Amino acid sequence: MPIVKVDLFKGKTRDQKREIAEALTDAMVEKAGSSRAAVWVVFNDVEKEDWAFGGELGVDKFPDK
Amino acid sequence: MPIVKVDLFKGKTRDQKREIAEALTDAMVEKAGSSRAAVWVVFNDVEKEDWAFGGELGVDKFPDK
Amino acid sequence: MPIVKVDLFKGKTRDQKREIAEALTDAMVEKAGSSRAAVWVVFNDVEKEDWAFGGELGVDKFPDK
Amino acid sequence: MPIVKVDLFKGKTRDQKREIAEALTDAMVEKAGSSRAAVWVVFNDVEKEDWAFGGELGVDKFPDK
Amino acid sequence: MPIVKVDLFKGKTRDQKREIAEALTDAMVEKAGSSRAAVWVVFNDVEKEDWAFGGELGVDKFPDK
Amino acid sequence: MPIVKVDLFKGKTRDQKREIAEALTDAMVEKAGSSRAAVWVVFNDVEKEDWAFGGELGVDKFPDK
Known part of the structure; x- marks a missing residue:
């Protein structure tokens, strides 16, 4: 059920x-007791x-160097 | 007044x-009684x-197939 | 798969x-071809x-009046 | 630098x-190489x-049961 | 047209x-050239x-002290 | 500490x-009393x-004209 939205700098492979x-x-x-299938992660x-x-x-x- | 933000897979025309x-x-x-002009939809x-x-x-x- | 987040004024029943x-x-x-079970709506x-x-x-x- | 926003059901202690x-x-x-101090987590x-x-x-x- | 969303600690009057x-x-x-009426600010x-x-x-x- | 997220039309330099x-x-x-270093602005x-x-x-x- 949880939605985990991650804002991070562009450039990850x-x-x-x-x-x-x-x-x-x-x-x-492990820590929130979420059912695995119900965890959505969205990268921005x-x-x-x-x-x-x-x-x-x-x-x-x-x-950038 | 409402903001409707939609995360969806890329590829819609x-x-x-x-x-x-x-x-x-x-x-x-129709369902929230919003004034039409006040509804903003943003696609991500x-x-x-x-x-x-x-x-x-x-x-x-x-x-992708 | 889509996430629909709705910001709206408090007070809806x-x-x-x-x-x-x-x-x-x-x-x-109907319009995005999403599978029904995969549509999440979150109200704020x-x-x-x-x-x-x-x-x-x-x-x-x-x-308020 | 990353922002991690977590939507989850109310009720966590x-x-x-x-x-x-x-x-x-x-x-x-560990996985994104972020500096620890730069990671912000926000719960909703x-x-x-x-x-x-x-x-x-x-x-x-x-x-609820 | 812009939406400005502000996450901040609770407690502002x-x-x-x-x-x-x-x-x-x-x-x-002043800086983005937005029309005033079109700027929405939402506090979280x-x-x-x-x-x-x-x-x-x-x-x-x-x-808290 | 505040996060200021700005959705705006593409095209700003x-x-x-x-x-x-x-x-x-x-x-x-000036208005929220935030420490300068703690203000993050993210453009979308x-x-x-x-x-x-x-x-x-x-x-x-x-x-576009």
Whole structure:
């Protein structure tokens, strides 16, 4: 039943998403008692220019090297 | 006044979105008594690799044929 | 698979929510081709002081009579 | 940097939330490489009458015993 | 047209919300060129036990004095 | 601590986002008493075909000239 929505910077590979989704689901099953099939995880890939911290865009604060 | 946010798998055509938005709006007008102009519908197209069910990514669970 | 999140003013009865949820689900099944069981609707009841239109709180713009 | 938003049925105790938040944070640190301090988890407690599955409210589908 | 959703700790007074909503709306009008009437601000009051930072609930990290 | 999520039509430049993020952050610092570093702003760029007003898609209601 739970919905777990994750906003994170763009750039994770599909394999990383597999692992993250599985670990988040495990967390909900083990700690919240959720039925496994009922856990939905949705990723929202956010561009660095679409996230600001203290008024500064991620693209400025964390520039690609 | 209501905001209706819809997360769904990417791939709907513009025409489908037209029909879905209209039907969701009708539902709010008829059943919630909303004023038509005040109903906002926002679609969030989600990639199959960004949605997990029971810890399994949509791209694995529902592969394209 | 779709998630339909509805922000609306607090005050709907349970019966109204039953009807709204059913109508929104019908819309997704008929127009988006969703499998009925896979449609989740989540209501978010918003207080009139927690929603502003053009910078004016709902509690000021739409006062209870 | 990641935001993890969790919609779940109301009724978890504070201790359960402590454990869930910690496990979700662990998951993001270990699998997404997030810095621990940068992981924010936000719970959204949802009433059973505010969540519908297949058009049926949680309060009808999963009545309290 | 923009929707500005604000998650913040519970406890703001109605007057504070009036001022916050107005200032956020001003920001969108002045910097994003939004039409004033089209700016919607929605507040989501979050309990301290419903927000975790680095895996620690707000109620533990920022206890009331 | 606050999270400010902004849904707006796609098409803002990076410079506009810089200014909007800064102005929204200022608003939270000045009116909500937030600590500057703790204000996160996340933009969600929405395509005109993904937003409906009164049941009509933005792409139809506000066509590009």
